[in-house]
Amino acid sequence: MEDCIMDIQDIIKPENQVYKKPSLLNDVHMHYCPGCSHGVVHKLIAEVIEEMGAAEIAIGIAPVGCAVFAYNYIDVDWIEAPHGRAPALATAAKRLQPDKLVFTYQGDGDMAAIGTAESLHAANRGENIAMIFINNAIYGMTGGQMAPTTLLGMKTSTTPYGRRADLNGYPLAISGLMAQLDGTCYVTRQSVETPAAVRKAKAAIRKAFENSMQGKGTSVVEIVSTCNSGWKMSPADANKWMQENMFKKYPIGDLKNV
Amino acid sequence: MAKIKGAVTVNTERCKGCNLCVVACPAKVLSLQPKEVNNRGYHFAFMSAPENCIGCSSCALVCPDACIEVYRVKIDE
Amino acid sequence: MEEVRLMKGNEALAHAAVRYGADGYFGYPITPQSEVLEELEQLRPWETTGMVVLQAESELAAINMVYAGAACGKVVFTSSSSPGISLMQEGISYIAASEVPALIVNVMRGGPGLGTIHPSQADYFQAVKGGGHGDYHLIVLAPSSVQEMCDFVWLGWDLAFKYRTGAMLLADGLVGQMMEKVVLPEPRQRRTEEQVRQQCPWAINGRKGMRPRNVITSLELVDEIMEQNNLRFQRTYREIEKNEVRYEAINTKGCDYLFVAFGSMARICQKVMEVAAEEGIKIGLLRPITLWPFPSKQIKEAAAGVKGIMVVELSAGQMVEDVRLAVECRVDVKHYGRLGGIVPTPEEVLDELKKQFAIGK
Structure with a gap:
């Protein structure tokens, strides 16, 4: 059979290309650890902006945390926010420039600890922004401390014997709170550990971005993620651990879609 | 019957050898280089069984560093 | 048209802002300056000039809205009183570090702590010596009349944009609350996006025409570059010291x-x-x-x-x-x-x- 011995070089031709790095994802080395979910989500955001033809109107608000350098990777205008304040920045950027596509990129500390007030109130006002929320249940950048979303029993550098409700409180499923607010139009929980999940997460980001431009209110896309370095696992094992443990507390799917 | 053939390229300098593409590939096409490393010391991914590739893009979709590009052709038998 | 009115310092400030062609106000009520937000809500400038007025959930949110607005090259301000200004120090430091032009109004009340709602000038150190973290200065203007409450809004923004820095209008509760005659200046148009793009090429307003991306950040992990950034701030401050002393x-x-x-x-x-x-x-x-x-x-x-x-x-x-x-x-x-x-x-x-x-x- 001739096709079996078809030369690879005959396949690798521009006309046969079905997947490529989005051009809005800059050609620089990303500082993330190998296997980090941030990279996948960055890629999806870049793809969505590109496919929407929104590169000229997109404004990202970067958080404090591992994703602080998101502005180096996705080739659109960015403001780097103080920790937790991204939704406040996004509020002003969008209200002052309603024709722009404004989104925040926030980790769990940003969204559910230091920036809870800003996040909930921006959502409650129904700001026409999209909030991309990376929940990996740990503080990656500062070295693996407890996050508001850290699971009970989960070991972190500040809960070395495992998170205890009596000492550390309970994991905060903030998207559930967001879904209850009148200002949100779309709250969804996605993940990026399998090809199917990645496709769904991308569709969710696209929907959130479109909602913001249609003036429907606030969209929240939570990406339940891994931090394999912080969790001290291999990337593949982290994905498995996430499926087995994180999804119980943070089930995947739409929490609100109006 | 038409048959699908695929191939991928790996940006070996972008690759961090996280192995997620290897796990995601349904056709067991990819492996990490057992010995060779890139400039940052990572064992990067490569097509160890290129004949099995169906160009499904699973590897590229889960790649956190966007280092995999995918090509696909349909061959009429 | 110019207009002669009898009003409180806080009210004059609100009118001055709208007439300057302000793009946005973000604030949180606190005595003795709540009239600023109240007056702006009364004026409804969003129906006339298109100015955004927003009551934020906290001073912390308000100053960060101002930070973003300034990063977008917009004419934005906030007002508060001493305890609220303490809360804003985070955002003020970021404004200084990111070299964006913003106006912050402090109608001072007595402290420390919750203190009193009555007039004070005890935030002098906080205003002129930094207040937030890091080596920075704000241009600090001290009005002593209702007319100056009005005039210094304009001056504050002019200077803030000239030097890409934060400017603080440091009033005390007395100036904010007292009523006097004031000549309100002739209103000006808000700048168009095109004008902002011309005057503030660094502004965050999207990559129109696929210009290179703009990034406003205060972060720099390469020490040598961070030192250069700081030296640049200091050069700006020396320039301000040379040109802008007023008395x-x-x-x-x-x-x-x-x-x-x-x-x-x-x-x-x-x-x-x-x-x-x-x-x-x-x-x-x-x-x-x-x-x-x-x-x-x-x-x-x-x-x-x-x-x-x-x-x-x-x-x-x-x-x-x-x-x-x-x-x-x-x-x-x-x-x-x-x-x-x-x-x-x-x-x-x-x-x-x-x-x-x-x-x-």
Whole structure:
């Protein structure tokens, strides 16, 4: 059979290309650890902006945390926010420039600890922004401390014997709170550990971005993620651990879609 | 019957050898280089069984560093 | 058109902002400056000029909205009073570090802590020495009348945009609350996006025409670059010090004693000067209008032939330190201040001057 011995070089031709790095994802080395979910989500955001033809109107608000350098990777205008304040920045950027596509990129500390007030109130006002929320249940950048979303029993550098409700409180499923607010139009929980999940997460980001431009209110896309370095696992094992443990507390799917 | 053939390229300098593409590939096409490393010391991914590739893009979709590009052709038998 | 009105300092401030062509106000109510937000909501500028007015969930959110607005090259401001300004220090430091132009109004009340709602000038240190973290300065303007509450809004923004820096209008509760005649300037148009793109090419407004992306950030992990950033800030501050010192000197030539006072205390000192003149005591007044950059040189010159200087403040003694530095301890510098929201009477100040300098004894 001739096709079996078809030369690879005959396949690798521009006309046969079905997947490529989005051009809005800059050609620089990303500082993330190998296997980090941030990279996948960055890629999806870049793809969505590109496919929407929104590169000229997109404004990202970067958080404090591992994703602080998101502005180096996705080739659109960015403001780097103080920790937790991204939704406040996004509020002003969008209200002052309603024709722009404004989104925040926030980790769990940003969204559910230091920036809870800003996040909930921006959502409650129904700001026409999209909030991309990376929940990996740990503080990656500062070295693996407890996050508001850290699971009970989960070991972190500040809960070395495992998170205890009596000492550390309970994991905060903030998207559930967001879904209850009148200002949100779309709250969804996605993940990026399998090809199917990645496709769904991308569709969710696209929907959130479109909602913001249609003036429907606030969209929240939570990406339940891994931090394999912080969790001290291999990337593949982290994905498995996430499926087995994180999804119980943070089930995947739409929490609100109006 | 038409048959699908695929191939991928790996940006070996972008690759961090996280192995997620290897796990995601349904056709067991990819492996990490057992010995060779890139400039940052990572064992990067490569097509160890290129004949099995169906160009499904699973590897590229889960790649956190966007280092995999995918090509696909349909061959009429 | 210009308009003559009788209004509170806080209200004048709101009108001045709309007339300047402001793009946005973000604030949180706190006494004694809530009239700023109230007046803006009354004016509904979003229906006329398109200006955004938003009551934020906290001062922390408000200053960060201002930070983003400024990063977008927009004419934005916030107002608050002392405890609220303490909460804003995070955002103010980021504004300084990111080199974006913003106006922050502090209508001071007595502290520390929740303190009192009555007038104070005890945030002088916080305003002129930094307040937030890191090596930075704000241009600090101290209005002493309702007219200046209006005028300094314009001046503050002009300077903020000229130097890409934060400017603070440091008023006290007295100036914010008192009513006076004010001439409101002729309204100006808000800038269009095209004008913003021209005047602020660094602004965050999308990559129109696929221009290279703009990033506003205060983060830099390469120490050598961070040092260069800091040196650039410092060069800007030296430039501001060179060009923007503002002050008012009244009867400073040939006076025996010199008052140095700002804001509402400067006005009370003027009354003291009148009373004192009747008793044959010649007092001059040097009123710093910019508290930073501080008119050190001008104070030194005015102090050349005087027997003594009295710094009168609604604080336990803050600006007095800068006055002592200005005169290099060659002149006797005394201080008088009332605390807790109390404003001294002219008679009280005069008695204190006589007592501290043993005049007529």
